[in-house]
Amino acid sequence: MHGVDLNLLLSLDALLTERSVTGAARRLGVSPSAMSRTLARLRRVTGDPLLVQAGRALVPTPYAEELSGRVHALSRDTQEVLRPAANRLDLASLHRTFTIRAGGRFVELLAVPLLAAIAGTAPHVRLRFVPKPDKDAEPLRDGRIDLEVGVLGTSAPELLTQLLFRDRLVGVARTGHPLFETGAVTPERYAACAHVVASRRGNFHGPVDDALADLGLSRTVSLVVPGYADAMCVARGSDLVAAVPRSCLGNGVVADHAAGLGLAGFDLPVRTPEFAISAIWHPRLQADPAHRWLRETIAAVCRGACP
Template identity: 65%
Template structure:
């Protein structure tokens, strides 16, 4: 059997990510000439050019694009195999980038605290917060992200999850809004004009189902992508926003002049399901000591802040 240099897998993974010999060399601590020689070895090993010049940039060949997703997973698993046992993990010397996928509201409210706590214990760790346009589990399966934060309802059954905190929906309106004049009832709430948050532009949700059960329907005037957007609209209009309680409370504390400023929250006058906010990850990372440490540290920060 021909010997295979497994370091080439890492090199190819970085080259396909950076699409630049110079940048790839910087990430791997090599000189550009050494990186060029590595690329030549990769081309010889695969029988494919892999990256070709297109103007001032390198672009992957079809074969390289086919390899990219599978390659990233292989490299992550190889690093997990060669990671020291849990008892030997020293966060102070851990040099790794962790990617967290979460919605804009979570990032806005929790990212600063997470970064401060994680980097204090592990100064060489880097954190990347990725946007969450949908609930597609492929980024977790393919190793493109390390963890995802959200509700587990639409998550794939093989994913691991652990609840971070419980939340609930409340309503919010600007100070001085007529909705605060008198006792709140389901009828008064439904009679308001509303702004809701939905990445998919959905006009209805659990609150509308609860209102339907008691024979009521609310008028939704605006749909925005995120909860902080909904708070901004409510602050500048007579619309009533529907948001998680944590979004309003932490927004008021952390953002001073931000979206939550000038708003007052109130309980919904009917029952809606609680929100279980969880951390999700792929089972292949269960036993990875660095990933386990990261999950525990992240959950500890979030629980402390709620």
């Protein structure tokens, strides 16, 4: 396509529509003299006069009449193709299914408000949540997953992230647990309880144990379960104490919301590191306007639903 100038196509469309050098120049924001030179160039390229004088007006030649409809369609399509992608996003007519990899508690807490936020502006968009057995980056790379929500734990250097919120561990135990009967929850009284630990890898030891060890304390972990929802279920039905992310208890005051679950929440008597919950995606979707809209929507829902 050496020598092809798409600007000539746009100029020809303007000239055939306006049938006036001055009108075409005004439409494209150039000077009448520049448009006259373009018309001369178009005549050389096509080998046809295209527009000829008829009194004080210009009229198209038969060849120009033949070209008019095709040129207008090509000009419109060219401008559509070269328009920034974000300007082409019509949420009302968007038909798309997004696959999101997230933990069970994220789905439980945020799937409903996220669906409500999406349904109001993009009624034809569907969401598919899939579990997180691991943090393998390959599903993000090959397109099986559009977005992951969680703690970044992969070594794939090309992945992009957006911070959604910061989280921390809190303690939960059943309402009426002996831990709450006598005063404050001290490190010693906390360590003396039996504990249930959530660990995808089945580990008995975690950051709480490190924090207790700094104080010369240790605890008894009686049970390890795969996820935080399982740990909360066990804590609700036993005397075992669990440590779960603050976001697992939803928004609002910890104790008030936990009470509705049959649990009492409390601040851990030891300091554990905060951790970042992020949206994670592959760079091939960075500029995709629909994906950008999904990321922004999830971020807004998290700001409203998470501490």
